[in-house]
Amino acid sequence: MSPTLTAWVGSRRALTAGWASLLVTGVAALFNRGLEWAGSWRQAIDWGTGTTVLVGPVAAGLACWTYARMRDSGFHHVASSSSRGFAAWVAPLLWHWWQASVVVLASVALAGCVVILHGVPAVPTSLGIAVEAVAVLAAQVSLGAALGVMTGRTWAAPLAAVGVCLLGVTSTWGLIPGIFDTGGVTGSLAGEVFNVRVLVLSGIAAAGIAAAALWAVTSVLARRPRLMTSLIAAAIVSGSWGYVVLGSGDDRYQLASGPITMTCSGAAPRVCVAADTPQPRDDAARQ
């Protein structure tokens, strides 16, 4: 593997441990309430992206650990005096983001496989919400990295994980705008659809948070490339706008405007349920 990306993420053992902790967390988050989402594409995908609530904090802890080591070693001085120093400094952040994204997207894919195995007929139409989840992961990982840079202490890693996890909890409870609320709905989504406006705003706000954290991560360098400075500033401005607009309190789900697709089973009685209901209709027909 290229040392460009992984030079600072630890030994092969640490790398394996990182992957293992993320995968175990992803699986645990996906199946922590069994398979109650297995009959609905929408709910399954929502649970897949909902793994971000736990995978993100673990990735944030790993990023914090990596950047605390980098800061403590004085690497920022050498990075500042190298022509590819900015890339070298940011590469571990991209690595941790990519790693977490792979796990969350794999969780979505796994949830999809389970749905197919349950014989649910409707096709997935809501995969776009995975983009929002990846943006939220960027924010979570960047916040962890920023804490690592600011403290320069590896003991801050668990604090970063807990702090980012609390952001998810407070987001879900509505104490802060729902940026870090990425799914895991417990009720049926029959007759409901994802609120695209809220998801887009949430993604933009998350990208803004990621950019602000990236600003902090790179603040120890002597200079950022001009293009990067402009991109980060633009992301912060649009993210702030997204954050403010998102504060209006709209939910990420809304009632479907069109007719609800039904799926039926049996003859007498004939049981029809909404296509996105996780209820096993054959059992209902038999009863």
Place this chain on the structure above:
Amino acid sequence: MDYRRLSRSHSSIERPEPYQTFNLLSGEEDVMEVRVSGLRSTYRGRSWTLEVERLQLTDGVTALVGVNGAGKSTLMRHLAGALRPAVGRVHVSGSDIYGHGRAAGLRQVGYLPQEYSLPRELRVQTSVTYAAWMRGVGRRESKALAGAALEAVGLSARARHRVHTLSGGMLRRLSLAQAMVGEPGFLLLDEPTTGLDPEQRAAMRDLVAAVPDGRVALVSSHVMEDVHTLARNILVLEDGAVIWHGGIQDFCERFGGPDRSAEVAFLTLLSQHRAGRRPRSPK
């Protein structure tokens, strides 16, 4: 340049031709030169302001000396492009390293901070390859240059070893290889002999002294014996100001007493400066 020559004792090495580049615009050869103008920075917790009105470093090793807290490491960071000064410019081979010419200027800089370590779990060769890549060298070329740099510091046999298996002296040599890889024209070494035993120090001194003519090296040290052996020029800092910049021989002759000792010269200069007598620096 053949790096193998650098690993021999500097007294016996054959000095290569001065490092020069060809300027396509002017059609003239550019000799490596570092220029500082109007540099000024203030730091929290320090009673002084680092001020360097004008400084020019030309080829050969220049020793940077001063008491603890005089501003040596801070000046090194400014010159290495690692710390932007409040005002002022630093030009490396004509490129402003805090301005438009930053990328080109930084390609010429090899910097070894006082406290710096690459991840201990990396292989020795990988850590130097990584340093070369950071300096803008292509991936394939990085490997070849890393091999040459390791050979120069006598660590070729350890190329496949992990960094954490090296001794303190080897680690310092590895750091030197990281700073030297890619043959930067301007080498900054912040106390490269700190923490080394006398034998390792002598070996390190030989390596640093082998910097070819035509390149600029700035080496900070507290050990005046190292300074005397290594340097062609000396730069003395006190409370963030340059109080002497000139040839080492001249410095020792003027202030070093009958033995022309660099240590005596340094202490004499400091006491004269603190007493309010300001000896006029030749540069």
